[in-house]
Amino acid sequence: AQKVTQAQTEISVVEKEDVTLDCVYETRDTTYYLFWYKQPPSGELVFLIRRNSFDEQNEISGRYSWNFQKSTSSFNFTITASQVVDSAVYFCALTPRLDGANNLFFGTGTRLTVIP
């Protein structure tokens, strides 16, 4: 069974603060992919990153960085120097590699509010 837990329902930060969104997952598959998506107020989900379970290197993309730790089954997302435009709901998701349908299992999301 697959499960993704985002324990933080809502987070508020003041602009320019750093913020980390937590994601913990459960899967019995040894090969899987993890994702982060952003859902701004418009509603459309925007793909941010995909991570292969065999690649535990952290990744940085501009103000965004991701920390993947298989030992703790976590895939946390950090926004550095947050901006008002970062306000959105962020979803972590998992797909097991052996799931030929490529189905995504989503967490319940974390609503981030950046206060100017």
Added chain:
Amino acid sequence: DGGITQSPKYLFRKEGQNVTLSCEQNLNHDAMYWYRQDPGQGLRLIYYSQIVNDFQKGDIAEGYSVSREKKESFPLTVTSAQKNPTAFYLCATALGNSYEQYFGPGTRLTVT
């Protein structure tokens, strides 16, 4: 331009009526998906299709139906059997051998 189109953005229906939500893509992606999103919850998979003329039930398929007659189109019908149809519906596509799903803008359905 390439993308995923869902129309309309807002849809209102009376209880007991069937309603069809459209999803069109010109990305040439093989796989298409329908998700439902309720307030405070993540997305839940309704149906998916990996090739034309074939589709599979997701976790919450009851009360919904789909068709995949063309690669570009994957319409979702919300039938009167769906007990709580009011929700935000999102369509997504993916390449056959890739795992990122790309999402359309969504349709917010309200049934009264």
